[in-house]
Structure formats: C-alpha cells, structure tokens
Amino acid sequence: MASSLPPNDAGAPLIVAQGVRKHYGNIRAVDGVDLDIRSGELFGLIGHNGAGKSTLFKMMLGLTPTTAGDIRIDGALVTGRDFRAVRRTVGYLPENVVLYDNLTGLETLWFFARLKGVSPAEAGPTLERVGLAHAAKRRVREYSKGMRQRLGFAQALLGKPRILFLDEPTTGLDPEAIRSFYATLRQLRSEGVTTVITSHILAEIQERVDRIAIMAAGKVQARGTVQDLREQVDLxxxxxxxxxxxxxxxxxxxxxxxxxxxxxxxxxxxxxxxxxxxxxxxxxxxxxxxxxxxxxxxxxxxxxxxxxxxxx
Amino acid sequence: MEIAQIATIASKEFWDRIRNRWVLAVALVFTAFALVIAYFGAAQQGAVGFRSIDLTIASLVSLVIYLIPLIALVLGFDAIVGERERGSLDLLLSMPITRLELLLGKYFGLAAALAFSTIAGFGLVAIVLSAKLDLNALYHYFGFMLSSVLLGCAFLSLAVMLSVFAADRTRASGLAIATWFFFVLVFDLLLLGALVVTGGQWGGEIFPYLLLANPADVFRILNIFSLDDVRTLYGLATVFPRALADPWLLGLVMLAWIVVPLGIASWRFRK
Missing domain, CATH: 3.30.70.860 (Alpha-Beta Plaits)
Known part of the structure; x- marks a missing residue:
C-alpha cells in the first residue's frame, strides 16, 4: 500500500531511467534514455508523434519491457518482484482513455479501487474532486469526451498515488476544465505528488511544469527548466x-x-x-x-x- | 498470484453478462430447445409427449454439440483482443495485476456466466419434468448438464486463446468461426473419410484416441456411453473401447481441453 512506504525527501530522484532502449527489429523507438525525475516535481515530456515518449511512458509503467537498461521507481524495478508495490503508488491516465460504457461513473471507480486494493469509499470524494459528483450514477455511455477524460483522471487519483503518469491529459477538455485540471495538479504538487505529463499543446504546459525533457528520434535531446532550454538553444x-x-x-x-x-x-x-x-x-x-x-x-x-x- | 485480483475481473465480466441480459437470453434458448425436444422430439414418428430420458438426452446432445461450442466461442473471442482494440487494455495492465490474473479473471467470469445460463436453462426443464423422472433419470440428466458445462468451458478456453493470438477483433471472430467449423463439422468427417478411404486398414486402433482430440466428441462419448438405449443406436460401441469410456477419464480429458489452451494463452499473453 502507498501509505506503508516512507515519504521521499523533497527533490530526491524518484523515477530513474538508465540507458533505456526499446528496439522493435530495426526500429529504435527509444534509443538510450537517461532520466531522473525528482520527488514532488511536475515533469513534462514532450516530443513529436513517434519521438518515443509514449513508449518511454509505457516502460516507466512497466507495461512494456525494455530492450536494455532499467527503470526504477523509488529504487525498485518497475517490472521486478516488487511491481505490485510500485504500481500501488502510481496513478496512470492513458492517452485517449477508454472506460467501460456500461458502468456508471461510480461503478467505474469501484472497479478500479478494488483492483488497486483501495477502499471503495474513496470513489465518491474522488468524483467530487474532478467535478463529476453530479454524474456519479449516470452510465459512462452518456458522458461527453471531457467527462470521460475527467473520470479517467479520477481513476488515476484513487489510492492517493505518489506518482501520476498523465498522457495528454487535457485532450477534449474545454478551457475552463483545463484550468481546473492544472489547479488540481498544483494542489497535488503541494501535497508532494510527483507528476509526469505529456502534452502536444506546448504553450499550455510551459508555464505549468517545473522541468521538461524534449524527445526526438528516441533520444532525450534536452532537459531542464523552460528557461534553461531557451538559453541552451540560443534562439x-x-x-x-x-x-x-x-x-x-x-x-x-x-x-x-x-x-x-x-x-x-x-x-x-x-x-x-x-x-x-x-x-x-x-x-x-x-x-x-x-x-x-x-x-x-x-x-x-x-x-x-x-x-x-x-x-x- | 492474488485471488482477489482474479475475483475482481471475474465478477465484472460475470455481472456485465447478467446486466446486458446475455445470461437470461442464453438460458431461455436452452430451456425452449430442451422443452421442445422433450415433448416433440418424437413428432416425426407420429408421437407427441415425453418419451424416455435417454432419448431426450440423446436428442439434446445432438443439439448442444452444435450450440454450446458456438455460444462459448462467441462469448470469449474478444475477451483480450476486444480490450486491446478498444484501448482499455493498457489501463488494466497498469493496475497491480499480472497478465495471468487478468486472463484467468476474464476466463472464470465468462465461464461462470456460461455455466450459470446452462444450468439455469436446462435445470428449469428438469424441474418441469421432475414428476416424470426417477432418481436414475435425474442422475443421467445431471450428468448431461455437467458435461454441457464442461463442453462450454473447453470451447471458451479455446476462444480466450484465440483472443490472445488474434491481431484484431475481426480476425478473432473469423478464427472463432473456423474453430467451430473444424471441431463441430469437419473433424468427424475427416476421421470417417480416412477410415473409409483406407478401408479401415489405417487408423482402426488409434481412431478412439483421435476422438479424444476433439472436445465435442469427448462430450458425445461421455453422454452416449452412459445411456444403454442409445449406445447401440449410435454404433459407437463397436469402435470405442469400453476402457476409454470411463467418465472420470473422459472428464480428465475435458479438463485438459480447458487447461491446455489457457496455458498456451497465458504463455503468449506474457510475450
């Protein structure tokens, strides 16, 4: 359980990738990535489609094995023996999240709460947090794209994870919802939650993250604060x-x-x-x-x- | 392996089938067919009404052998590939759950739905006929229900295996139909053809064992051999050694038909 793990020192490396590669035949989707994401930071991962960021994301979650190198969260290998303990500290919102149309919002969260070993009583307050309390008993079939996205985010928040992996989380949200989404992220950050986020909307992300890494051709081309990068690239x-x-x-x-x-x-x-x-x-x-x-x-x-x- | 994770997936699958009335629909189909066969099965011979349990079971077996494999294959073919194609598989796999637990949860949930509708459907008929059945007849009918459940579980296991291998739902459904054709329609014809072409010279001894390589045939043997009235009618007794017809042995073969495809599916799913 998340609560049984000791809290991390602020700023200490929490997610560490070392020499990570993923090759599919001749295609080098990820080609030697070193990355350390610090505890409590909001970290942005950006890159074109096919740059390798989604593959890297899946390897960080332990969904895809690495061809070489390893990824550790809090010192434990994400695909190792401790994978269950690691996953219970992680919340994940996939790109274009797909949930079950025949369940209500509340039932959806009950299902994922049971899988995460979290009390179903968390479902109600979590729906409230993402502004879906009014739709708790409606089937997901009737939800708009933005509501589904928020329900997906609620699912990621179950069990008070210490790390959030959010893949293009604002897709389908209106500007008001995007603002409240980032307000929630800031609040989570103040509670010590580490967030890794990808986004195509760079203007949206640039004022809101602590550090970013730019990926292209399977490699991290640059990393740092937005200001660091501006200076590095000398535009x-x-x-x-x-x-x-x-x-x-x-x-x-x-x-x-x-x-x-x-x-x-x-x-x-x-x-x-x-x-x-x-x-x-x-x-x-x-x-x-x-x-x-x-x-x-x-x-x-x-x-x-x-x-x-x-x-x- | 954590049983709680398997149970969570299984109960979702089961309740999904209850809520969308799949279980109800299949149970009603079974009830209707069984009643029609029990009461009108002899209509061609000019008789109407319940005859004997042996003949009723024999007729039901010929029906179930087509129907249950088809229902099981349709039920299970998109278990994994459906989640993958919709895009919900990554989220499921990001939970604290292993691939084996997810696969078993899917299988047990679907198997429970299939077993529940089979038992409810045919069980209802047993209740309707109960006044006309003695203990021995009930025993045979119970055996028929149990073997029907096993038959369904075996084909469900094949379906789940296909759904792990198939690249998309369309291919999975094609494979499911092909599997049904092969085991239910083609397999016996091929065996018979081989026997006839070789004039019985080839395959005479291994023929009974080859029948075990088809869960539908195992189901048929399980039921037909326990019914004295019917065994001679089918002429199976002449080719099938009694030693092999032990229900426990056949039950074990059925179990192998459940475990082996699931094992292959699990191996493939982890890759």
Missing part, C-alpha cells in the same frame, strides 16, 4: 516596433550599427530579430527615437520554438 528574440511608415528608415538607421539579424517592414510596424545578447542595446537605440516609437513588444522564444530548435 533569437523578435521585437515588434509600432511606427508610422515614414519612420521605417529611421528605425533601420538607428539599428544599423547593432548586431541585428533581420529587419522586416510591415504595414504599421517593423519586425526586428536579434540575438539575446543584443536585446538591451536594441531597446536603448529604439528609446533614442523618442516619440516616434508608438509601441514596443518583445517576443521571447516560446516552448514551441525551443522544441523545434531541438527536434529539427
């Missing part, structure tokens, strides 16, 4: 400078002695691309054009840019 910044058309040349002249990579003229603004090191110099030069610059926005590279910077 340029974009300035958008609102000026009237007749001042375009003045902007160009003001920036001519600086290390600016590109200047593009648009209808009512100029776009300027430069390296991070030149950022302050560009701002100072634009400030000297007093009055003529009506507005200025700076666009930092997004996780999307970082992602493509690593995976291309």
């Amino acid at each position: 340029p910044l974009w300035f958008s400078v609102r000026v009237s058309k007749e001042d375009f040349e003045a902007v160009r002249a003001a920036l001519s002695h600086l290390q600016v990579e590109a200047i593009e003229a648009h209808d009512d603004h100029v776009k300027v691309r430069c390296r991070r090191e030149a950022k302050m110099a560009v701002i100072e030069a634009l400030a000297r054009l007093d009055g003529r610059v009506r507005d200025l926005t700076v666009r930092e590279p997004s996780l999307e840019d970082v992602f493509f910077g690593f995976s291309d």
Whole structure:
C-alpha cells in the first residue's frame, strides 16, 4: 500500500531511467534514455508523434519491457518482484482513455479501487474532486469526451498515488476544465505528488511544469527548466516596433550599427530579430527615437520554438 | 498470484453478462430447445409427449454439440483482443495485476456466466419434468448438464486463446468461426473419410484416441456411453473401447481441453 512506504525527501530522484532502449527489429523507438525525475516535481515530456515518449511512458509503467537498461521507481524495478508495490503508488491516465460504457461513473471507480486494493469509499470524494459528483450514477455511455477524460483522471487519483503518469491529459477538455485540471495538479504538487505529463499543446504546459525533457528520434535531446532550454538553444528574440511608415528608415538607421539579424517592414510596424545578447542595446537605440516609437513588444522564444530548435 | 485480483475481473465480466441480459437470453434458448425436444422430439414418428430420458438426452446432445461450442466461442473471442482494440487494455495492465490474473479473471467470469445460463436453462426443464423422472433419470440428466458445462468451458478456453493470438477483433471472430467449423463439422468427417478411404486398414486402433482430440466428441462419448438405449443406436460401441469410456477419464480429458489452451494463452499473453 502507498501509505506503508516512507515519504521521499523533497527533490530526491524518484523515477530513474538508465540507458533505456526499446528496439522493435530495426526500429529504435527509444534509443538510450537517461532520466531522473525528482520527488514532488511536475515533469513534462514532450516530443513529436513517434519521438518515443509514449513508449518511454509505457516502460516507466512497466507495461512494456525494455530492450536494455532499467527503470526504477523509488529504487525498485518497475517490472521486478516488487511491481505490485510500485504500481500501488502510481496513478496512470492513458492517452485517449477508454472506460467501460456500461458502468456508471461510480461503478467505474469501484472497479478500479478494488483492483488497486483501495477502499471503495474513496470513489465518491474522488468524483467530487474532478467535478463529476453530479454524474456519479449516470452510465459512462452518456458522458461527453471531457467527462470521460475527467473520470479517467479520477481513476488515476484513487489510492492517493505518489506518482501520476498523465498522457495528454487535457485532450477534449474545454478551457475552463483545463484550468481546473492544472489547479488540481498544483494542489497535488503541494501535497508532494510527483507528476509526469505529456502534452502536444506546448504553450499550455510551459508555464505549468517545473522541468521538461524534449524527445526526438528516441533520444532525450534536452532537459531542464523552460528557461534553461531557451538559453541552451540560443534562439533569437523578435521585437515588434509600432511606427508610422515614414519612420521605417529611421528605425533601420538607428539599428544599423547593432548586431541585428533581420529587419522586416510591415504595414504599421517593423519586425526586428536579434540575438539575446543584443536585446538591451536594441531597446536603448529604439528609446533614442523618442516619440516616434508608438509601441514596443518583445517576443521571447516560446516552448514551441525551443522544441523545434531541438527536434529539427 | 492474488485471488482477489482474479475475483475482481471475474465478477465484472460475470455481472456485465447478467446486466446486458446475455445470461437470461442464453438460458431461455436452452430451456425452449430442451422443452421442445422433450415433448416433440418424437413428432416425426407420429408421437407427441415425453418419451424416455435417454432419448431426450440423446436428442439434446445432438443439439448442444452444435450450440454450446458456438455460444462459448462467441462469448470469449474478444475477451483480450476486444480490450486491446478498444484501448482499455493498457489501463488494466497498469493496475497491480499480472497478465495471468487478468486472463484467468476474464476466463472464470465468462465461464461462470456460461455455466450459470446452462444450468439455469436446462435445470428449469428438469424441474418441469421432475414428476416424470426417477432418481436414475435425474442422475443421467445431471450428468448431461455437467458435461454441457464442461463442453462450454473447453470451447471458451479455446476462444480466450484465440483472443490472445488474434491481431484484431475481426480476425478473432473469423478464427472463432473456423474453430467451430473444424471441431463441430469437419473433424468427424475427416476421421470417417480416412477410415473409409483406407478401408479401415489405417487408423482402426488409434481412431478412439483421435476422438479424444476433439472436445465435442469427448462430450458425445461421455453422454452416449452412459445411456444403454442409445449406445447401440449410435454404433459407437463397436469402435470405442469400453476402457476409454470411463467418465472420470473422459472428464480428465475435458479438463485438459480447458487447461491446455489457457496455458498456451497465458504463455503468449506474457510475450
């Protein structure tokens, strides 16, 4: 049972993958991954379809054996003798979760509670936590996609797991539900729960995770905080400078002695691309054009840019 | 192995079949057929009404030998492949459960549903006929019900094995139908053909053993041999040695037909 295991030290490695490979014939789905996910962190795993993240996910859960290397949760091999103890500490929400149409929401949670060795009395409060208390006695057949997703999440929360593996958990949720989903994750994080999450919606994940790992071609191409990765990949910044058309040349002249990579003229603004090191110099030069610059926005590279910077 | 995990899966499978009225429908089919056979089985000879338990069982055996394998195969063919194709298998396997426990839970749950509907369906007929049956007749009828359950369990085991091997539900259903054709329709014809072609020279001695390689034939022998009226009618006695017709031995063979496919399924499922 989860409660019989001692709580981890905050920040200590909890999930450790070492030299993990998964080969299907000549296809190297996962090709030598080392990863350590710390206790209590919200960890994002991102990558294109076929990058190997789902395979890695399944190996972390012990659903698929590794070709080489091993994965340990709290020191125990996920496929080893202790697999039952490991699984009782883990909650899993698969991508496009499929539940049983003929059961009600409450019956679904009773079924999974019994399999996890958890009291069925947990089902009610867990449904409440994901905002499905009103639909507890309705058949899953009548649930919307978003409700099914929330029921899948509720199933993962049964037994108060210490680790959550969530594969594309916000698919099918409306913006309001996505917000409350991440609020629940933050609350779980404050309770010490470690969460590993995958998402295609990088903008959604970037403000909400502690660290991410970017996977491409079966390898982890980069890992760290979003800021770390932005710096590692050293992508340029974009300035958008609102000026009237007749001042375009003045902007160009003001920036001519600086290390600016590109200047593009648009209808009512100029776009300027430069390296991070030149950022302050560009701002100072634009400030000297007093009055003529009506507005200025700076666009930092997004996780999307970082992602493509690593995976291309 | 944790029995509680097997029981959780099994009870879900069983209650699913109760709730969607599968058990009720199959039980009613059995009841209806058994009553019709008991009362109108001799209509072709111009007689109507209950004759003897021996003849009733003999007629029921010919019916059940087609029906139960088909029902069992249809019941079990998507046990595993269905979960895999719908996408619910990964979630189940992420629970603290082994693949063997999941497989056995599925099997026992479905077997319980099949056994329950068989016993309820034919049992109801026994109650209706109880005034006309003596203890000996009841004993034979009980033997028939038990062997029907075993027959169902054997074909269910084959179905679950197919559902582990098949890549998708369509293929699994095709394999299930092919299995039914082979064991129920083709197998005996092939054996007879081989006997006739070789003029009885080949296979005369191993013929009885070959019959054991088909659970439907084992079921037939189990029932026919216990009925004196019928044995001579079938002419089976001439080819089948009495020693092999021991019900305990045949019961063991049936058990092997349950255990071996499940064992193969479990081996494959772990791969």
